[in-house]
Structure formats: C-alpha cells, structure tokens
Amino acid sequence: MRFWSLFFLSFYLILELLVPKAYCQTRMVLIYGSVTSSGTSTSTTFKTVEDCKNGCFEKEDCIMMYFMLEKCRFYSYATNGQSFSILAQSKSYVAIKTDASNIPNNTCPDTFTNIKFSYTSPATGDTYSFKKNSTGLSYTSCKTDWKRFERADGTFVCMNIVLSNGTTYTKAQERCQELGGTVTGVASVEESKFLQTKVPGPQPKGFWIGGGRNCPTVPCSSFRWVDGYTTSYDALVPSNAALTVSKNTDANSENYLTVFASNGTPLTINDINQDFTSLIVGFVCGYKIL
Ligand SMILES: *[C@@H]1O[C@H](CO)[C@@H](O)[C@H](O)[C@H]1NC(C)=O
Ligand SMILES: *[C@@H]1O[C@H](CO)[C@@H](O)[C@H](O)[C@H]1NC(C)=O
Ligand SMILES: *[C@@H]1O[C@H](CO)[C@@H](O)[C@H](O)[C@H]1NC(C)=O
Secondary structure (H helix, E strand, O other), rough: OOHHHHHHHHHHHHHHHOHHHHHHHHHEEEEEEEEOOOOEEEEOOOOOHHHHHHHHOOOOEEEEEEOOOEEEEEEEHHHHHHHHEEEEEEEEEEEEEEEEHOHHOOOOOOOHOOOOOOEOOOOOOEOOOOOOOOOOOEEEOOOOOEEEEOOOOOOEEEEEEEEEEOOOOHHHHHHHHHHOOOOOOOHHHHHHHHOOOOOOOOOOOEEEEEEEEEOOOEEEEOOEEEEOOOOHHHHHOOOOOOOOOOOOOOOOOOOEEEEEEEEOOOEEEEEEEOOOOOHHEEEEEEEOOO
C-alpha cells in the first residue's frame, strides 16, 4: 500500500517537474490530412496516432506530426528555410501544435478553418504560424540563424544581423543580397527594440536598416521603407525614433535610417548621414516568407 502511494506520488512529482507550465497552454490539433511537399522530417518508432501525437507534443521543436500507414514522422519549426504543406484528406493524420488560446472556447470546431494554427515556443519565445486557405495549410521556417518575426499585417519576415564595423549602406545592401535578402525595414517598436539589444558597445552605435528620407520637397520629415515588404510605420513614432526635420538635398542631411543604441536612451531608431559610417557596427538583412 505504502509502496503504491509512493509510486504515484513520485510519478506525479516527476511530471510536475518535467512538464513546463506553458504546456497547459498548448494543444495538439488532429486533422485528417496528408503532407504533400516535405522538407526534412524525422522518422520515429511510434506505432499509433495517439503515441505519435503525444511524442510530438513532448518534443519542444516538433510543430507537427504526420501519421500514415503506421509510420509517424515529426516536423520541426526550425528546418533551415524549408517548407511543408498539408492538404485535407482522409486515411492519414496530421496533428499540429497550437496555442490553446487559438482554439475557440477550447473545444474542437467543425472545421480547421476556425482555428489559427500558431504555436509560441517557450524555448525560443518565437511564434510559428501556418498559412491557411480553404484546402490546406503550409508552413515555412526561417533559414538557420535568421530570426522569425510574425507581423501584425499577417506577413512573416526572417532577419539576420550582420556585425561589420564601418560598412557603407551600399556594401550592406550587396552583402544582404548575397545572403538572400535585402537591408530590412522594421515594422514595430518591438522589432526595433529587439534589434537594439544586439548592438554591441561602446555606444552610440547602430545598424543600417532599409529605409530613408522620402520627400519631393524640403524640409522633409517623411521616411519610407525600401525593402519591398515592410508596410507599417509604427516604429517611426516620436517615442521610438529620433528623426530630424532635414533638407534631403543638404550635404549633411541625415537621410538613412539605423537601429541605434545610445547609452540607455529609450529611442531605438536614428536617421544619419550616409557618410557617418564610424557609427555603424553592422546591418540587418531580411526577407519575407512567400
Ligand atoms: C463559447 O462559449 C460561450 C459560453 O458558453 C458561448 O456563449 C459562445 O457561443 C461560445 N462560442 C463559440 C464560438 O462556440
Ligand atoms: C492552398 O494551400 C495548399 C497547401 O499549402 C496549396 O497546395 C494550394 O495551392 C493552396 N491553394 C490556393 C488556392 O492557394
Ligand atoms: C568592431 O570594432 C570593435 C572595437 O574596435 C571590436 O571590438 C569588434 O571586434 C569589431 N567587430 C567586428 C565585427 O569586426
């Protein structure tokens, strides 16, 4: 008797210790489906849908499992830029890790179109969302070492900070293109604050980002992003950006944008002259996931 209560007690305690609290906020959503195009996946020895689902649930980087013909495969949210897509289809199963808050009333809806398939990892802090249409779902990871940002306009952008002292904006753009991106714009205060934490000291120093002064006339206090995918100007509010009104034709005009860090100032974006490369310690490349 005592043996058994001890057994249950220790079993319970082990579960409490091993299962992060955030797991209560996560569900596996099971649908009939088949994975039509696949990047890297991991084969496992799980033999039932239930075990396959639970195995993925417990593996932190597993965002989806695919069970077909008694074979269970796991898919990671980090697969170096690869994509996979899921088409609704009977006879095989797909289960997707999803934040419970995305499931209406925490119950199973009639159709997958009522769920936002999106998982926030306690390990990375990043959110990994699937794209969805009426016939299926798809997911694309960022390339290794590129940070994922899921934006308010529904787009997904991957960013890579390249440390490089004194680089010109032109050189930064060349290097970003070699890496498969472009010097990126910044869509929110949150994004610029994240980038600011990566600026190495001693300060003030900054990273080139993909935006500049944009006026037909002078003086000018209007800026635009030039990456082709950043649409929000929320990061350029006065509480976040130290932007001057300037003549964009002056020799000293500060026409280029940086994420900068200056000894504790809450501001994260600064406009500088393109020749002020002594302030530059790197640049931020980005690309939008299609
Ligand atoms: C959620 O639950 C509430 C209260 O039970 C109910 O009124 C509401 O209709 C439910 N919403 C959905 C989307 O099922
Ligand atoms: C819907 O998504 C599926 C899975 O990603 C894809 O194969 C299909 O082409 C998409 N359909 C449309 C109309 O975009
Ligand atoms: C940039 O310069 C600083 C200070 O001289 C140095 O510590 C750092 O290693 C340099 N960074 C790179 C990427 O060269």
